Amino acid sequence: MSAKKNTLDSNKWIDKYADYLYNYSISRVNNSDLAKDLVQETFFAGLKSASNFEGRATERTWLVSILKRKIIDHYRKINSAKGQAEVRMNFYENGENEGSWLEERVPQSWDNSVEKKLENTELKSQLEICMDRLPEKYAMVFKMKTIQEFETAEICKELDITASNLWVILHRARVQLRKCMEDNWFNN
Amino acid sequence: MFKRFKLSCDEATAICDKSQYGEASMKELIPLKLHLIRCKICAMYTKQNTILSFFYSGYAKSCKEVKHCFSLEEKEALKVVLLKHKEL
Structure with a gap:
């Protein structure tokens, strides 16, 4: 018996995950505007790479992993x-x-x-x-x-x-x- | 033999900071204690550091109670932007 695969429904992302991702982001970047921008970029990146979603993780976990990359990219930029x-x-x-x-x-x-x-x-x-x-x-x-x-x-x-x-x-x-x-x- | 236990003030305060999180090893704590016996400035730093840790932990508790949210308007605007992005 195979495990049930998760699916993506980008129409519900904002209502379901925007606040969760915002809280995750603001605790790491210490700036509310930047945190909001990172959430938006995460959704854009999610749409772009939706075809790569294999359904093994939940939608939220998958979006958080994209957000983590965005945060790391941000800190790599300022780590000058x-x-x-x-x-x-x-x-x-x-x-x-x-x-x-x-x-x-x-x-x-x-x-x-x-x-x-x-x-x-x-x-x-x-x-x-x-x-x-x-x-x-x-x-x-x-x-x-x-x-x-x-x-x-x-x-x-x-x-x-x-x-x-x-x-x-x-x-x-x-x-x-x-x-x-x-x-x-x-x-x- | 005692050279092994000798720390500069910079090193001693760094270990003191690490110990505030309970992550300094015995190998680090022993030279720190010896340093604090002879250095009153670092001893004062340590005392003050403990007070600040107490403040930070109180601040952390109050922060955890705060929930950040997008406003309804921001969510609607984000939906529009996302929809436009989808159509591209």
């Missing part, structure tokens, strides 16, 4: 020297102090009412402001790992990066976020 240059280093890079804190970027003491501040509704928007200041790729990797709580292996596979590359990105993102929160929240 520009992204690297945006990082302000926090440590000496040469000489006998290599790897030590730069004086002007040494962490400052925070005031003791940190726990009270957690109640503050402005905290969420400040965290968002600081995340938005990160280079796009850093923000995406940080959100996937920290906010969306994806497994390391899954992020590496989706973004085609190594685990050590991921930890370097996360480290740089967190160091920058810490500094941003220190300047704009704790010591403001």
Whole structure:
């Protein structure tokens, strides 16, 4: 007995999958307009390659796999020297102090009412402001790992990066976020 | 022998970040603990990092409750665009 084959019905794609794909996309690209564009491109690509659909996966799984490729293509495009240059280093890079804190970027003491501040509704928007200041790729990797709580292996596979590359990105993102929160929240 | 355990502040904070996700190995954690004993700046970074992780996890919880949707108008417009694309 053969398994039932899935079929495509592109007339129902938008009603059935647009919101699901949008949520999937926005959690990875951190930009609602871009996320919507990627969903639209996914539907176009789906129409174009509908003849290649073998019916083994569900319609939704098949569309998600197309969207994943679109997201990876997007990040490959922005994974340029520009992204690297945006990082302000926090440590000496040469000489006998290599790897030590730069004086002007040494962490400052925070005031003791940190726990009270957690109640503050402005905290969420400040965290968002600081995340938005990160280079796009850093923000995406940080959100996937920290906010969306994806497994390391899954992020590496989706973004085609190594685990050590991921930890370097996360480290740089967190160091920058810490500094941003220190300047704009704790010591403001 | 102790050279093996020596870390720069950059390396120590990188391991500290990794440990926030529970993914630092013992081989990384031992030199980190030794580094934190003698480096007050990194010890402070670690303490603050833990506070921030607490904030991030609260933020993550609140984000998961938010559902993003296309508006009805956007869906209708998308249907028109898709139909046109189909006819090409």
